[in-house]
Amino acid sequence: MAGKEGYQTLYRHSKAAIWLLLYLWMACFSLPASAEEKPNILLVFLDNFGWGEPGFNGGGVIRGAATLSIDRLANEGLRLTNFNVEVQCTPSRSAIMTGRYAVRSGNGTVPLGEGVYGLVQWEVTMAEMLAEAGYATGMFGKWHLGRTEGRFPTDQGFDEWYGVPNSTDESVYSSLPDFVESGLSETYVMDATKGSVPKKVRPYRLDYRPLIDRDLTDRAIGFMQRQAEAGKPFFVYLPYTATHFPTMPHPDFVGKSGNGPWSDLLLQIDSYVGELLDTLDQLGIAQNTIVIFTADNGPEALSSGESSMTVETAIHGSAGPWRSTLFTGYEGALRVPFAMRWPGKIEPGRVSDEIVHEMDLFPSLASFSGGKVPSDRVIDGVEMSGFLLGQTDKSGRDGFIVYMGNDIFGVKWKNWKLHFKEQTGWNGVLREYTMPRLYNLMSDPQERDNVLFPHTWVPKAALPQLVEHVASLKKYPPVPTGATDPYRPPNQ
Amino acid sequence: MAGKEGYQTLYRHSKAAIWLLLYLWMACFSLPASAEEKPNILLVFLDNFGWGEPGFNGGGVIRGAATLSIDRLANEGLRLTNFNVEVQCTPSRSAIMTGRYAVRSGNGTVPLGEGVYGLVQWEVTMAEMLAEAGYATGMFGKWHLGRTEGRFPTDQGFDEWYGVPNSTDESVYSSLPDFVESGLSETYVMDATKGSVPKKVRPYRLDYRPLIDRDLTDRAIGFMQRQAEAGKPFFVYLPYTATHFPTMPHPDFVGKSGNGPWSDLLLQIDSYVGELLDTLDQLGIAQNTIVIFTADNGPEALSSGESSMTVETAIHGSAGPWRSTLFTGYEGALRVPFAMRWPGKIEPGRVSDEIVHEMDLFPSLASFSGGKVPSDRVIDGVEMSGFLLGQTDKSGRDGFIVYMGNDIFGVKWKNWKLHFKEQTGWNGVLREYTMPRLYNLMSDPQERDNVLFPHTWVPKAALPQLVEHVASLKKYPPVPTGATDPYRPPNQ
Numbered sequence: 001m002a003g004k005e006g007y008q009t010l011y012r013h014s015k016a017a018i019w020l021l022l023y024l025w026m027a028c029f030s031l032p033a034s035a036e037e038k039p040n041i042l043l044v045f046l047d048n049f050g051w052g053e054p055g056f057n058g059g060g061v062i063r064g065a066a067t068l069s070i071d072r073l074a075n076e077g078l079r080l081t082n083f084n085v086e087v088q089c090t091p092s093r094s095a096i097m098t099g100r101y102a103v104r105s106g107n108g109t110v111p112l113g114e115g116v117y118g119l120v121q122w123e124v125t126m127a128e129m130l131a132e133a134g135y136a137t138g139m140f141g142k143w144h145l146g147r148t149e150g151r152f153p154t155d156q157g158f159d160e161w162y163g164v165p166n167s168t169d170e171s172v173y174s175s176l177p178d179f180v181e182s183g184l185s186e187t188y189v190m191d192a193t194k195g196s197v198p199k200k201v202r203p204y205r206l207d208y209r210p211l212i213d214r215d216l217t218d219r220a221i222g223f224m225q226r227q228a229e230a231g232k233p234f235f236v237y238l239p240y241t242a243t244h245f246p247t248m249p250h251p252d253f254v255g256k257s258g259n260g261p262w263s264d265l266l267l268q269i270d271s272y273v274g275e276l277l278d279t280l281d282q283l284g285i286a287q288n289t290i291v292i293f294t295a296d297n298g299p300e301a302l303s304s305g306e307s308s309m310t311v312e313t314a315i316h317g318s319a320g321p322w323r324s325t326l327f328t329g330y331e332g333a334l335r336v337p338f339a340m341r342w343p344g345k346i347e348p349g350r351v352s353d354e355i356v357h358e359m360d361l362f363p364s365l366a367s368f369s370g371g372k373v374p375s376d377r378v379i380d381g382v383e384m385s386g387f388l389l390g391q392t393d394k395s396g397r398d399g400f401i402v403y404m405g406n407d408i409f410g411v412k413w414k415n416w417k418l419h420f421k422e423q424t425g426w427n428g429v430l431r432e433y434t435m436p437r438l439y440n441l442m443s444d445p446q447e448r449d450n451v452l453f454p455h456t457w458v459p460k461a462a463l464p465q466l467v468e469h470v471a472s473l474k475k476y477p478p479v480p481t482g483a484t485d486p487y488r489p490p491n492q
Numbered sequence: 493m494a495g496k497e498g499y500q501t502l503y504r505h506s507k508a509a510i511w512l513l514l515y516l517w518m519a520c521f522s523l524p525a526s527a528e529e530k531p532n533i534l535l536v537f538l539d540n541f542g543w544g545e546p547g548f549n550g551g552g553v554i555r556g557a558a559t560l561s562i563d564r565l566a567n568e569g570l571r572l573t574n575f576n577v578e579v580q581c582t583p584s585r586s587a588i589m590t591g592r593y594a595v596r597s598g599n600g601t602v603p604l605g606e607g608v609y610g611l612v613q614w615e616v617t618m619a620e621m622l623a624e625a626g627y628a629t630g631m632f633g634k635w636h637l638g639r640t641e642g643r644f645p646t647d648q649g650f651d652e653w654y655g656v657p658n659s660t661d662e663s664v665y666s667s668l669p670d671f672v673e674s675g676l677s678e679t680y681v682m683d684a685t686k687g688s689v690p691k692k693v694r695p696y697r698l699d700y701r702p703l704i705d706r707d708l709t710d711r712a713i714g715f716m717q718r719q720a721e722a723g724k725p726f727f728v729y730l731p732y733t734a735t736h737f738p739t740m741p742h743p744d745f746v747g748k749s750g751n752g753p754w755s756d757l758l759l760q761i762d763s764y765v766g767e768l769l770d771t772l773d774q775l776g777i778a779q780n781t782i783v784i785f786t787a788d789n790g791p792e793a794l795s796s797g798e799s800s801m802t803v804e805t806a807i808h809g810s811a812g813p814w815r816s817t818l819f820t821g822y823e824g825a826l827r828v829p830f831a832m833r834w835p836g837k838i839e840p841g842r843v844s845d846e847i848v849h850e851m852d853l854f855p856s857l858a859s860f861s862g863g864k865v866p867s868d869r870v871i872d873g874v875e876m877s878g879f880l881l882g883q884t885d886k887s888g889r890d891g892f893i894v895y896m897g898n899d900i901f902g903v904k905w906k907n908w909k910l911h912f913k914e915q916t917g918w919n920g921v922l923r924e925y926t927m928p929r930l931y932n933l934m935s936d937p938q939e940r941d942n943v944l945f946p947h948t949w950v951p952k953a954a955l956p957q958l959v960e961h962v963a964s965l966k967k968y969p970p971v972p973t974g975a976t977d978p979y980r981p982p983n984q
Contacts, residue, residue, distance in 0.1 A: 058550020061845035064934045353553035442556045
């Protein structure tokens with residue numbers, strides 16, 4: 001039995017223990033979130049990259065290139081087989097940046113004219129949200145949300161940007177004599193920091209087209225190194241120009257796959273992803289970095305039965321089992337590859353077919369980073385951090401509105417899709433239905449068999465979200481396409 | 493230092509050691525291969541099961557059911573993405589059993605009449621080859637290679653058989669009044685042992701259709717248990733009736749997936765595969781058992797654009813990115829899921845897109861089991877044990893002849909396919925070409941874009957195998973369809 005002294009010792013020790021616990025408790029809960037606690041975010045965003053390309057979706061070797069690094073990323077994290085996007089470059093980038101349907105921001109279509117377009121200053125981008133939460137923000141790649149003063153990435157929340165303001169089509173034609181004589185302005189690769197006018201680095205022509213993604217990778221790696229050294233949490237948005245036409249792999253990869261340029265390019269992307277993952281390991285920050293690998297929309301060309309391309313260096317992409325190309329309302333346009341790794345937070349090897357939309361990343365990443373979701377406007381994204389971390393099996397999203405341009409083509413709801421309009425490929429013919437067509441996406445991934453009869457119950461279940469969406473567009477009028485700054489939509 | 497006695501002891505010990513080594517050396521090399529050295533073989537063979545179904549090929553959850561056990565099997569072994577079969581039930585089963593093109597054995601098509609058909613006694617089946625090599629051989633499932641005396645599995649090398657002689661169509665109609673009145677004989681589920689007449693267990697009707705695969709699994713497990721106890725190497729051929737129409741999952745799985753009967757059936761198959769793998773673990777023989785998971789041919793029905801079914805309970809299958817259904821010359825018919833596990837021998841997680849044909853299993857399994865490949869006849873299968881074990885990257889097969897029934901539809905060579913005839917689905921229209929059409933399978937998995945121009949070099953490279961094959965058919969005339977025993981083809 002303990003004597004008097006024994007009790008005193010015990011008392012002293014337990015008093016110290018109580019103080020220690022109290023201190024730890026305060027450190028955990030009452031101090032502001034420290035830099036170490038905010039996860040870095042690396043968002044790799046491919047261009048026109050179909051669901052069927054990576055090995056983790058049954059592609060890889062059948063596409064002529066084993067995608068070992070991309071598959072490793074997926075195996076170490078969460079793979080979503082039903083991750084959806086808007087079906088054109090500009091709308092998809094608008095939606096992921098704002099967490100809102102692109103139509104709300106006046107970005108329903110890829111801009112074809114020369115006027116002002118992109119995001120008005122009033123919009124809050126993912127970069128702005130994360131910068132406000134204390135993040136260093138870098139973007140390396142294709143923007144496609146504005147090419148005029150005040151509309152560049154460094155005007156929209158990014159501290160740094162290297163890349164192209166528009167798309168990669170321009171590399172094909174911007175040095176053609178007819179183009180030059182037309183008086184249209186050539187596109188430049190740009191290098192920018194927040195607060196200064198972006199510098200023109202070089203024209204974006206076919207000589208640089210195969211090289212750009214190498215430079216984007218180097219810039220992203222350099223940025224991550226600098227932030228890791230500074231101990232600052234970072235957000236890297238890496239919208240590669242691959243696999244947008246023209247298909248031109250870097251000289252280091254030409255002939256490497258033995259299966260032609262498309263497969264060479266797949267190897268190249270996979271190799272760059274490997275470098276990015278290696279960098280995180282070398283910097284010792286892999287554990288505290290969320291890595292997302294996805295794409296803006298489905299493939300640009302399939303076999304001629306659906307939609308072909310005349311650009312010499314365009315090669316058929318693969319939407320896997322899903323139908324059609326970008327610029328359609330089919331699953332081939334909407335579903336893109338998606339993998340998300342966060343070691344220690346996301347269980348390795350998880351796969352889910354729950355419906356998720358790119359808009360959902362905004363509020364979910366806000367939740368992970370301590371960022372603020374704007375409350376003065378409509379945010380269409382669903383906060384699903386619990387789902388992404390595996391705390392619940394349900395994503396919380398039952399469906400979404402299927403836009404093609406500014407048109408509502410249909411409504412996706414659970415495993416069903418109701419089509420009001422269809423277009424068989426990006427260059428197909430538009431068909432409009434007086435009676436919508438209904439497909440079951442699980443039994444009929446090619447969306448061919450209209451099963452509206454007998455499933456007349458599906459519209460009853462699927463349409464309320466459309467009614468609500470249309471009412472919301474009426475109540476909160478969208479930013480008009482081409483609106484100039486300063487602009488603020490009414491009621492918001 | 494050792495004295496005299498010490499040296500003597502050492503001498504005696506070393507003498508004993510030398511004898512022991514000599515004995516071990518003799519046991520290893522000069523004794524006939526012992527039972528322990530021969531790997532067991534479990535061949536799971538699904539019916540009309542498309543490339544796109546299992547999770548390991550990008551299916552699984554998008555088909556409404558996570559296929560965790562099947563994926564585990566693939567992850568622990570080798571996955572072949574370019575494993576090819578003949579495109580109908582009977583020819584495919586003929587080819588896998590004999591290592592020969594089905595046309596050589598008179599089994600080019602599924603038999604529609606009531607006469608004698610199947611394998612003549614002269615053919616040497618995989619079961620006969622393995623029985624001769626000392627294996628216990630059990631078959632549980634659908635045969636489709638003969639339904640008359642002398643043509644049952646137990647007449648063709650299997651010690652035991654439980655299952656149906658023909659196909660699962662018969663479960664749909666064999667109790668219909670018109671069928672009964674037609675005087676046609678009803679199909680029975682049969683139970684047989686070598687040397688006796690198969691017993692009729694029960695009619696194969698819709699009441700038993702959902703239950704049969706449960707019984708096949710139990711029988712296979714019981715057989716493996718008995719052989720493991722007896723210390724005898726075994727070959728189990730398990731041609732399940734799933735996923736042939738009608739799609740009727742077992743009552744234990746009805747509603748289990750929440751995504752309808754097709755997905756319930758996927759869960760069921762996956763669960764049975766899990767039971768088989770668990771059995772191998774429990775028996776302590778997983779290390780010494782080759783498990784192969786594959787199928788006879790591609791899916792029976794896709795969306796209406798390609799080929800639909802009117803049978804009420806048939807549901808669209810998935811060929812993944814590949815075109816069309818069974819009974820065509822497209823990749824959707826030819827490529828089936830393939831996984832092969834052999835712990836310690838096959839490196840886990842290996843994936844290859846090398847061309848392999850089901851005929852190649854005969855000589856390759858002969859090599860693994862010490863079996864003899866007949867030398868008195870044409871064997872079309874390529875011995876590729878070195879490739880399967882990962883000792884070489886190349887399968888040794890550049891291509892094969894694409895049969896549809898007894899017709900040569902085309903030639904597959906590397907990533908190219910030359911089509912002389914096409915049929916857009918199992919019930920499609922036959923198109924015959926005066927100038928063959930050429931597709932690139934890697935860039936154009938849907939086989940839509942004829943690239944004969946400019947690739948006129950491909951026929952020059954692809955056609956020699958066809959010339960050789962046709963010459964071989966002339967020199968060694970095939971067994972005529974419907975030949976009765978005893979029959980021996982000339983020149984063989």
